[in-house]
Amino acid sequence: MAPAVVFMLVFLGWPMINALLIAFQSAAGDFTLDNVQRLFRDTDFGLAVRNTFLLLAIVIPLEFTLALVMAVVAQSRVRGRDFFLYVWSFPLAISDLAAGLVWLAVFTQHGYLNSILQSLHLIQHPIGFLNYNNLAGLVLAVVLAETWRSISLVMVVVMSGIQSIPAELGEAAEIMGAGAWRRFRSVTLPLLKPTLQVGLILRTTAAFQVFAVVLALTGAGLPVLATKTESWVYEARNYQMGAVYAVLLLLLSTLTTLIYLNALRTPRAVFQR
């Protein structure tokens, strides 16, 4: 028991505190706020923040809606359900880098999307989805790739939540005359709140760190906070700036977590029967 706890404290707990320390130090070791100032004046800082939030704001509602649809479909005992679930779980084991590369084949200049559109005579010339100045195209590609990659995880979370809702409640509502949509809105959704809360916290924290998908699809065309962090550390070898970005990410994740905890609070009484 103890070795595991010690290990995690050393490799998980201590680094978190260390990150805060490093972020506020200069290379020589004295404490300073210089790094923070540099952060706000960094090239692409504003872009990186905007892009990160933009991606977040689109991907998360999209994924959760889709996951709810998938979970409801999976509940409804269609033929071939096991096969569907097997296929829908594939992306769980795919790395974000692979996901980015997979969708690269689709969105690149002479890729499959342009090929299909051209063959159907919907376009005259290939569309430069991934051109550095085509914000809409870049965002579309990253949103699709990110959603595709992580929908499985959200689906699994939502499904395990739906499965823990007792069937009698839905049946009782049905007997009282509620249609499918009404049942969903008044029975399923409220009881899903704890599940949604946890799922949102985990997914949002992960979304702040979106890295390899963006890198594979856009190179440096769509800066996000994680790619900025990596370039400071890997290319510029400036660990202090990397730490500052990391601390910013931690702050943003903590903030959204607190918002979710507050907004999706469920009073204990709901679960007492």
Next chain:
Amino acid sequence: MLAYGCAVLITLFMLAPVYLIALAALSPTSAIFDYPHVVWPTGLSLENIWSFVTFQGVLPALGRSLVVGGITVVLSLLLGCPAGYAVARYNFRGRDLLQLVLVNVRAVPLIIISIPLLVTFIEWNLYDTVLSVALLHTAITLPFTVLLSASVFIRVPGELEEAAMSLGTRRFGAVIRVVLPNSITGLAAAALFAFVTSWNEVFAATVLTQKSTTLPAQVVSQLSVSPLPFRFAGGLALTLPAFVFIFFMRPYLFSAFRVGAP
């Protein structure tokens, strides 16, 4: 049959990109210049895969990914299983808190621990080594291993161990002879999960290594200078383990991610 239609559409969405990358990777290299591409195979070739695999640095990186994955699995199990056993069998003070912490550790951003650990590893002279990546991967997978192994051990009735102990073995012997054989499949799932997590992890691997790259880190370092067929072949190579993994993990998927109402 709206439900069925939705299911089919979603399945197509899931499968299409995988089919396409396989097509792109397995077509002749010259096909990259054909436009528009056709979505059915017009001639399969292993050229792209071959040039990817024989490209300098790729095979060693692949080997290193295997080594890192292996070390991660071993360490994660060695540290995690005893902890999981303790959680399953003993009711100690702080057990609930521990479980809560373990579940919530997933919410800690990987980036916030990678950077300081990089600095620490440099100080410990471990920078750019396979060991450093393995240590970090172990740290990430340890909570899962503890929780998964706990849920596996709980399913083995305590009475079996007590029966074994009343026949003369001590607790350790009872564990080896009774608990472990009954939990092999669950522990295998935990090992598989740890391995795949390590295999796929890209941010920390990129940041912690320079020359001793794992496969994802190697591909990242060459992303901007590699030709498209190379990248597609790399994408396919990184994707393949997923199918094997999901096939074996299916029964455990829901218990591993269960976050239901209290």
